[in-house]
Amino acid sequence: EVQLVESGGGLVQPGRSLKLSCAASGFTFSNYYMAWVRQAPKKGLEWVATISTSGSRTYYPDSVKGRFTISRDNAKSSLYLQMNSLKSEDTATYYCARPGPFDWGQGVMVTVSS
Amino acid sequence: DIQMTQSPSSMSVSLGDTVTITCRASQDVGIYVNWFQQKPGKSPRRMIYRATNLADGVPSRFSGSRSGSDYSLTISSLESEDVADYHCLQYDEYPNTFGAGTKLELK
Numbered sequence: 326e327v328q329l330v331e332s333g334g335g336l337v338q339p340g341r342s343l344k345l346s347c348a349a350s351g352f353t354f355s356n357y358y359m360a361w362v363r364q365a366p367k368k369g370l371e372w373v374a375t376i377s378t379s380g381s382r383t384y385y386p387d388s389v390k391g392r393f394t395i396s397r398d399n400a401k402s403s404l405y406l407q408m409n410s411l412k413s414e415d416t417a418t419y420y421c422a423r424p425g426p427f428d429w430g431q432g433v434m435v436t437v438s439s
Numbered sequence: 440d441i442q443m444t445q446s447p448s449s450m451s452v453s454l455g456d457t458v459t460i461t462c463r464a465s466q467d468v469g470i471y472v473n474w475f476q477q478k479p480g481k482s483p484r485r486m487i488y489r490a491t492n493l494a495d496g497v498p499s500r501f502s503g504s505r506s507g508s509d510y511s512l513t514i515s516s517l518e519s520e521d522v523a524d525y526h527c528l529q530y531d532e533y534p535n536t537f538g539a540g541t542k543l544e545l546k
Binding site: 360384431 | 484485488494528530533538
């Protein structure tokens with residue numbers, strides 16, 4: 326069974342940093358692109374970042390480019406999202422996702438507020 | 440970035456209705472459109488992939504279609520378990536982009 330388990334969320338002040346983690350199991354992690362998707366409260370879904378199988382290629386929308394960094398550790402079957410210079414508009418539930426078959430984690434809440 | 444214009448934003452429905460939700464892509468995305476269902480407090484679930492293909496375990500009352508740059512999700516004979524939010528996604532080009540979502544509500 327595929328499992329994606331996010332961790333690392335919480336309350337953080339504007340301008341500060343936070344790092345999310347996603348532990349993957351039930352599939353060969355190194356064979357798949359991975360992604361982060363977020364959803365602000367009562368809003369739609371927003372694609373945040375994608376990383377290639379080796380980690381050599383990453384993709385971001387303009388809303389987070391230069392502030393967020395996606396990375397992975399294939400030996401640990403883990404995905405990460407380093408979020409810097411956080412803004413109130415980054416407040417959302419962040420989902421780890423495996424595109425393709427499209428599996429999702431349960432999500433982790435990030436609240437950016439003073 | 441490619442825009443996915445989803446309509447309607449909300450819809451009041453009755454059990455047994457046939458419901459159609461549409462996303463219009465701002466540029467060609469080919470067949471690379473998924474549809475997701477999301478219930479309150481839950482992660483999204485993929486319903487349709489590559490515009491017209493039913494995902495595993497999805498009831499046959501769900502279907503996807505394409506006409507040019509318009510992509511549609513149709514639910515035939517709506518059941519209570521289908522009342523949810525629905526989102527389209529284009530994954531032809533990075534950054535992948537979602538539509539704004541459609542909320543189905545019972546009359």
